[in-house]
Amino acid sequence: MTTTHPPARTGAGRLLLIGGRVLDPASGVDDHLDVAIEDGTIVAVGTDAAGVFGRSAADDGASDDPDIEVVDCTGHWIAPGFIDVHTHLREPGGEAAEDIATGSAAGAAGGYTALCAMANTSPVCDSAAIAELVWRRGREVALVDVFPVGSITKGLEGRELTEIGQLNACAAEVDFFSDDGIPLADTLVMRRALQYAKAFGAVICNHSEDPDLTAGAQMNEGAVSSVLGLAGWPHEAEEVMIARDLILAGGIGARLHVPHVTTAGAVELIRLAKERGVRVTAEATPHHLLLTDDLVADYDAVMKVNPPVRTASDVEALREALIDGTLDAVATDHAPHAPEYKDQEWEHAPCGMLGLETAFAVVHTALVATGRMTPLQAIARFTTGPASVRNVGQHGAALVAGADANLVVLDPEARWTVDAHALHSRARNSPFDGRELTGRPVHTLLRGRFTLREGVVADAAVVA
């Protein structure tokens, strides 16, 4: 519990997190330690961290020093702020569903301090001007750091390369490129994108699906689609494309990131490529780690997503791959859609699910609370894992003196029922609505400032 609330202090001063379990994948630390923060920077981590403020560790927090805010983290986990390498913030162009302020608020509520905003906005993020707009808007909102993703090709058209060098050199320093939502089908363009990006140390992230095999697809192809009369999305479509991309990236020595892996076969391909030294990273979404295609039976378009939710055996393969590290990161593919678009007939409704505010709880409930992953392993998939995908500055870095105080404080015991209407996103399309989950962020700190305090998201304007 927070024992003092100096209202004027938004983090510039001294902060002491006491009694929590520090889970820091970058340093391998899993221990009960205090964290001292001053002016947005970690100044000490340890049993005697309070000492840097001239206090004794035995102080119970009933401090009479008004310049130190003491936060009691007993029973809670203290971890680096989460990083999402796959977020659709929709701004510019899609503000009816989400904008950078509402999406950042959702991120803060979910324990995130860094979001990578996908490029399929309107206009597309295929110029330094748009990338800087998104990056600067994130800074203004100041609830998370927004790292723009550039498109691989101009206008997501799959033909001409985006000015990768210009985006890399601009203020947003874009080093991650994706036409996410649209597969880059042309093998020659894909090969050249990998070759070109390599020169800038940039990563290519291809939405891995053979578009010929998924034309008109509505859900996972299988026994359920067969009965529901919906065109199937065969798992081979994903695997064929991932195989191609792994072969191309391996040949060039370029950096490839595979987004939203969903099939057991795809996991095998990535595992094999990693063994052979291909420079590949990969992610799985919370929804693909939990949901299965039988949930489509009601034709509620909230369950419609690209790639689709698959079968129980695919879910199990993804979980194993997340545990063994074949999948480096949990990424949300947070994809808000205005209700009027999801209230269409299934085939006319757009694909996409909300994810930021439920991601940790889903993974915690499915894999940590069940004992399949250690807390440290799970936290790694939200921090060091995504930090290995692209450059996100100090996010995910070790919690040591001198580092930015980008932190999340989690209550692993919190049981809560997801209410789509109570989320911070402007949209309501959460597939977890009504589910009971355990584990929830209590506080999120961006450079020492509370973006989430006691479960309440800070006002963007005040923080800014």
Place this chain on the structure above:
Amino acid sequence: MTQQPRHASSPAADAATTPATTPATTPATTPATTPATSTATSTATATRVAPLHHLLGIDDLDAAQVVHILDTAEQLLPIATRERNTVPTLRGKVVCNLFLEDSTRTRISFDLAAKRLSAEVLNFSAKGSSVSKGESFKDTALTLDAMGVDCVVVRSGSSGAPRQLARYLDVPIMNAGDGWHQHPTQALLDVFTMRRHLGDLAGRRVVIVGDLLHSRVARSEVQALNLVGAQVSVVAPPTLLPPEVERWGVEVVPSLDDALPDADVVYLLRVQRERMHRAFFPSTREYQRLWGMDGRRLRQLKDHAIVMHPGPMNRGVEITGEVADSDQSVITEQVTNGIAVRMACLYLLLAAPAVDEEAGR
């Protein structure tokens, strides 16, 4: 040609009018008590039949409900086919035909069925999705709700649209065909037609031929046939078989010629010519050779076997004129029976629940 000529099994016309003329005081089971095909057993089970709230798909029904619908249709068949052909059963009820996909035949059949029961019919046709008009499908549903209709008959190119509608509205929804998913009244009228020709369908062999992948008729048909105990074989180009089709409770037969000698019913599905442009099969000529029903194959059938088609036919592709016009073809009879079956469904959805409530007071 058939075991039962068209009207031989019809109950007396006045018996058939009983449920229709005095709906408020007639027990719900009355319509099932007198059809010639109904046995004492089916009458007894009819008393325990669960009421229908919607007709979204055959998979929502149990065997007793299917038999009850067929028995009711048997009662209503004389009204469906005779000259002076209305009864006041649904007077004052408004049935909305919401047709979001072109379908003149099915719409007319539902239209006739409702009018013969004296319902008012509201035709609401729109092509394409709601969003192209700037509103959501839910908005369209709420508009109908605001108009105060008593039942919505919905045809949509989108699988699942009737189920979504049932979530948005409180009135009974009848599925008149959705995407590739279900076409329950077609399956019911087909089983009704089979029963009139073959009697009890338990153990009978039905061979379904053609494009099952894109067929809402096939999905409903297989489920209805399984419920009445028939054995179903399917024959199709492998590209037009749905994924894991064997889990539907059918036997996949590699060759049509092998399937024909044991068949009691050959059910041909419409094959759209444009499918060959997406490499489902090489040519209509090859399709006709391998999976088309022609005179030579007709002669392999047992004498009592019948040939069926949901229409409209592609003569020369899945069926030749010789077969379509043969004595063993019951394709036009399916159309007539469709009116009676749709009347039965409307009756059970709109009139029978009121009777149940009345009886319960």
